[in-house]
Amino acid sequence: MKNKLLYLSLIAVSLLTACDRNLDIVNPNQLTAQSFWKTDADALAGVNAVYSTMHRGGISRWMLFYYIIRSDEGRSQSPATDIVNNMDQFLITDYNYGNAVAVWNDNYIGVNRANQVIDNVPNIPMDATLRNRYIGEAKFLRAMYYYHLVTLWGNVPLILQTSVVGDKPASATMAQVWAQIEKDLTEAAAVLPTTYSGADVGRATKGAAYALLAKAYMQQQKYTESLTPLQWLVEGEGKTVYALVPNYRDNFLITTENNRESVFEWQFQINTAEYTDDDSQTPNQNYGTSIAQFFGPSGIGWSDGEAQRWPTREFYDKTTTGARDPRLAASFLFDSTNVKGPDSTIIYGQTFTQRYGRDNKRVWFRKFQNDHWKNEEGYRSPNNWRYIRYADVLLMYAEALNATGKTTQAYPYVDQVRQRAGLPTLTMARPGLTQTQFLAQLKHERVTELSGEGHRWNDLARWGDLGPQLASRDPAFSTFVKGKSELLPIPQLDRDLNPNLTQNPNY
Amino acid sequence: MGNAYLDVRLTDWLTYRANAGLEVSYDYNQGLRQLGVYQYSASPVPSSVSEDRSRYYSLLFEHTLNFTKAFGSHSINGVVGVSQQTARRDNTTGSRTNLAQSGGQYFSTIDAATGISNSAGGTGTDYRILGYLGRVNYAYNDKYLLTLTGRVDQDSRFGSNYRTGFFPSIAGAWRISEEDFFHANWVSDLKISASYGKLGIVVPTLGSFPYTAFINNNPRAIFGGDQTPNVGAYQAQLANPDLRWEQRLSQNYGVTASFLNNRISTEINYYNSLSSDAILNLAVPGYLGNLQGNPYVNTASIRNQGIEFSLTYRNNEHPFKWDVSGNFTTIKNRIENVGNQGQNVDYIQSGNTRSQVGRPVGQWYVLKTAGIFQTQEEVNNYKGPNGSLIQPNAKPGDIRYVDTNNDGQITQNDDRQFVGSPWPKLQAGAQFNGSYNQFSLNVQFIGVFGYTVYNDVRRGLDSYQNTNFRADLNPWSPTNTSTNDPRIGLGSGDQGIISNNFSYTDRWLENASYVRLRNVELGYTFQKTLLSKLSIRNVRLYVSGQNLFTITQYSGLDPDVTGANIQERGVDNGHWPSPRVMSVGLTGDF
CATH class of the missing domain: 1.25.40.390 (Serine Threonine Protein Phosphatase 5, Tetratricopeptide repeat)
Structure with missing residues (x-):
């Protein structure tokens, strides 16, 4: 009996210890959000993610249909009748029309990325100038994404902090969205550098913030207010930075990107290894535009x-x-x-x-x-x-x-x-x-x-x-129906999940 | 796969068992692609090879002490133990373009390629479960039965505050037919039973680290004169740190009986289970900018209740032996609550379904159609309370929709209503077994009744845009008016056609009730005397057919639709239909 018990406990001990009983398993694939946002390298990567949004398909492809093809300079003869109806004509086939939802989602993905930088980077111990620049870049980009949202959808929810499950804000008015865009761009312009050199060329500059701020004012018919940022660009310091390139066509060649006429560009590059437009899925993503x-x-x-x-x-x-x-x-x-x-x-x-x-x-x-x-x-x-x-x-x-x-x-x-x-x-x-x-x-x-x-x-x-x-x-x-077609319908998907969102007029 | 155990008999009433289970799989996939143009007018895509290798293992260790003891009419047995489970999957993939070629043959390894190479790898699965369990069965004279069970489970897939769950249950039964006062010879057995208990549920799709927020470092920003990619990182997927066990409280009450020397046996059960904190993959609004999948959230309480009934009649007294049995189950499921979804929100939306408190999970929430406009006059007479046309752009041959809120216009937000349920009201089965000498026959039917399926395949076809047409398409025209298919036309610029094709309407819902001959098998067993010379013990020849026919009104390929997830159970995205299988077989023991 004693031997048996000894024998038994030996087996038991060996089997019990053969298996790790610790239930706090560290994910070997990814850092936790808690361990991130600690160093200047984290801050830089965070800002880069905000820029990365621009090559997502919703922005680099479908949004341009809404600004170009839908306007009177463009048209569509696509055999895909949904493109013709939604993006050339003003016949909405579905308030959840996939390509419109892609534009909506991608701009908000950009907003979420910018919000994470704006929330977290201020707490990182690092060079103050650089920190301010990163936050300024994120504010510029957040304003840009909201500029798209407010000019396409108008009354959109204004999300200004890192997204959390269950956040169900009411729609903001267009005036509120514009006010936030003005605030972000004013703050960005105060801290962004006038130019970048070397590997940083293409980041948001003071001039880019002023130019977008002027656009935001003008879009609201605030022409007097728009004069201040425009004066900086045209008569002030901007005059030493920017000029028209002699050859007009150079603005559209791959060999003359980021030239003196460029105030802000969406940067694209070929990735022959890509197999997706989703920049969160894999590094083998398309960072060109389709x-x-x-x-x-x-x-x-x-x-x-x-x-x-x-x-x-x-x-x-x-x-x-x-x-x-x-x-x-x-x-x-x-x-x-x-x-x-x-x-x-x-x-x-x-x-x-x-x-x-x-x-x-x-x-x-x-x-x-x-x-x-x-x-x-x-x-x-x-x-x-x-x-x-x-x-x-x-x-x-x-x-x-x-x-x-x-x-x-x-x-x-x-x-x-x-x-x-x-x-x-x-x-x-x-x-x-x-x-x-x-x-x-x-x-x-x-x-x-x-x-x-x-x-x-x-x-x-x-x-x-x-x-x-x-x-x-x-x-x-x-x-086109006046009083309706100026704005796109708020996606029904979002309204079903958050009834606090109101639909745009006459939809 | 393997399993090993060791039993040690400590005393005549106490046994220790150590059990070890191991499941391992190694997977390998190779993809080869020839040089070729894969897209209209695009440049050729280079040849490439890709290889995926993965290893999965699941280890289970259990240590249990079993005891069993009888004292006169009392008997007691039970088990206490501990179990540990670990599961892990690691995978690696590599690929390279521009395969070497010789004489028109491609070499097929990564080393044989010279172009762009890619690699990726990770640990997709990595979780552990630690469990402690105890169970006691008590019986008195085989007449009164009682079982008490308790489990404590700890799962690494929940945060440390929510990791531990306690799941007790109690079950009892009374075999009335054993009582002295019970005198009914025609009743062979009669037992009533009841159980009540709690279970912990982990949905299998949960992944290994669902409660933690992680940093995604895939984004790439292009900068610089050389236009080079720069690594970006942020939290792409929303996380829910409060994720916890889904708990299911189950009650069962049943009667089991058999009559006439077990010739007739029957069982009836009432079940009622309440799943609280149900773990759902909740859709997230686009304005939160979420990527990499919806987060799992403990959301709803769902009650399932119904009756299970079965009845069998056996006749074994003649050379022609046969039995026939039937069973049915009723299901009624109901959302009890949906957690905190915000003010005035008592539902969860998913696609064209809405799970609203007081209603079944994932009920269809769509526009209701009311036939086809036959004339322009009908269009002109379809007016709202203010006298304006409800569907001003409709033409004869277009679908008429119900203006549910009676505001004179059709809108997705205000005019959808609950239509049908994706849950069968009744599922039934019937079976016949017969044998005569060496012949045997088995016939099985199943029937599923009272459920509605969204036929997304037909939606694609019947939109008439950029698609093939159904063979039996019968579109409306002024000379062909008695049809359910609206007029045919190109959608661009035609609001009538656009409205006919709205995806959120009951035009795509169908009653998918069906009865199916699930299986028929006719067998012949050879006589032993014939075989003994060949030293074969048992040979059986059979012919069988599965899914030989289905009676249904459903127009899709297979009415047996179970959808992608619980909230969109009845969506038919063109799932692979159940195959019709005819087989002839020979089985033998040597």
Whole structure:
């Protein structure tokens, strides 16, 4: 009996100790959030994650459909009727339409990432200047994501702290969202550097914060307020940082990214090892953009979004040497990208005539395509999206000066933009315009300078020009309902989970 | 897989058992891709090889002391013990592009490739469970039975404050037919039983570290003149540090009886179980910016109750021996509460379902259709209380929707209503076994009644956009008006077609009740005398058919739909249907 017990307890002890009884298992794959946000390296990685959001598909692809294709400069002939209905016309097929939800989600993913930096980085012991810069970058980016949300959806929930399960805030008003954007950008501009060098080029600068702040003011018709940040950019320190590049087309080539005209760019690069757009799934992610594939001419890309014909007719002013405005060829691929016509126009290595015949009247956006260095497109375009160019800033300044009664002072800034394109100055060509005439002229200047860059929708909204009357140049606007179609419907998914969210008017 | 145990008999009433179980699996997957263009007008994708290797093991150690003792009419037995379980999976993957080629043949290892290489690896599963258990069975004269059970379980998948759960239960039975006062010869056995107890539930999909917030270091930001990727990191997935055991309180009351010398036997049970703190993978609103999956949350209390009944008749007294049996189960499930979902929110939303307090889990919450507009006049006469048209963009041939809140317009937010339930009201089975000399026959039917399935496959096809059509499609036209399929048309610019294709309507719901011949098997057993010379002991030849026919109105491939998760149980995303299997077989013992 005694032996038996001894024998038994030996076995028992050996079996019991064979197995680890500790139930506090450390996840060997990932750091815990608790052990993060301790060092300056953590802070830097946190900020980088906020930037990473920009190459997610909702932002680098579908959001551009809403700003470009939905506006009167774009159209869709996609066989996918949901793209036509939701992103060209104003027929919402579902308040949970997947591509709209992707835009909504991705911008809020950016907000969540920025919130984590803004919540945690202040407590990290590190160099104070650098810490302030990181927080400033996060605030700039948070403001940018909210700028998208407020101009697409209007009354959106305002999330300003690290997300927690079960947070069910009420909708904020557009005024509240704008106020937060102004606050973030003002605070960001105070701490961000004017330039970066080397490996940091492409991060948010003081000038980027001021330019976006000016956009935010102008979008609310606060033209007087917009003058202050614009003055810094155009007449103040910004003057030493920014300039128009001599060759307009250099703004859209992969070899001349982050040039002196660049105020802020979404940085893209090819990753041949990628297999997903989801930047939280794997490092083998697509940090290029697929927009070039989706806007690519038929036979090259999907051609899900393309340009209207009327913008090509806006380039009627000849250069001082009597040539056609060079911006036309830089902006569009169509039967006359080469002024000599379809037989001489090269579309990705073949003539327009070879590809489409002489009578095809379709027009495609060219600026962020890759036809300057290859004859195909794909999902991994490395061509940076020029989010704010200095030419845009100059035209904004002119618009703000004109809106505040300083029409004469506004002329020189339009002149700069026209001169770079080789056109005679406005002072020469159309002197003495009234405030209203000047605004009309400025609308034209923005089309010739900025088409296909994502500004058109907000321009129309700011000018109060969104409406079914645009159907004469873009038939899709015949489905536009005033008082409704200015905003997208809040996703029903979010409203079902949080009934405190109100739907936008007339949805 | 393996199992080993050691029994030590300490005294004649006490035994110690050490049990060790081991389950190990090694998995290997190889993917090879030839050079080729995989997308319209894109540049060719290089050849590549990828290899995944993973190792899984699950270790179980149990130490138990079993005792059994009888004192006269009393008998008692029981067990106390401790168990430990560890599970872990590690995996590694590697890949490389540009495989070497020779004579048109690709080499197929990573070393044979020269292009871009990738590797990844991690520990997908790593958890432990520690359990202490005790059980006592007591019987008096085999007439009064009582069982007491208690378990204490600790699971590493919950945070240290919520790790330990205590799960007791009690069960008793009274065999009335053994009582002296019971005199009914036609009753062979009669027993009533009852049980009441608590169980701890861990959903298998929980993962190993669900309660902790982790840092995701996959984001990459591009900067610099060289446009190089920079590592980004943040907490991508929301976490719920308060995750705890889901507890199920079960009650069962039953009667078991058999009659006429066990020729008829029957059992009836009433069950009522309440799952509280049910662990659900709760959808998170988009404005929280969550990624990498919805967090698990202890959310709802769900009650399931119903009756299980079975009846068997046996006839074994003649060369033709047979038995026939039938059973049915009723289920009624009801959400008792949904935790703190916010003010005035007494439901959980998931897809087109809503789990609302007082209603079954995942009930359909959709727009209700009311036929097809046959004429423009019908469209014009469909008006709200203020006289405006409810569906102004509809054309003849379009679906008419019910304006549930009677506000003169159809909106997703205000006009959805509860329609049907994905839970069967009744599940039934019937079975026949017969044998005559060497022949045997088995027939099994099952029937599932009273449930509604969302046919997402048909939704894709019947939207008519960028798709193939059903063979039996019968779209409405002015000359073909008696149909349920609306008019056909291209959706771009046509609000009528867009509305017909709304995904959140009962147009896609179908009654999926069915009766199925689950199995038929006819067998023949060869006579032993014939076989003894061949030193084969037993040979049986059979022909069987599974799922030979199904009677149902459901238009999808298979009405046996169980969906992706409990909240969207009845969604048919085109699941693989149950196969119809015909087999002929020969079995033998040597």
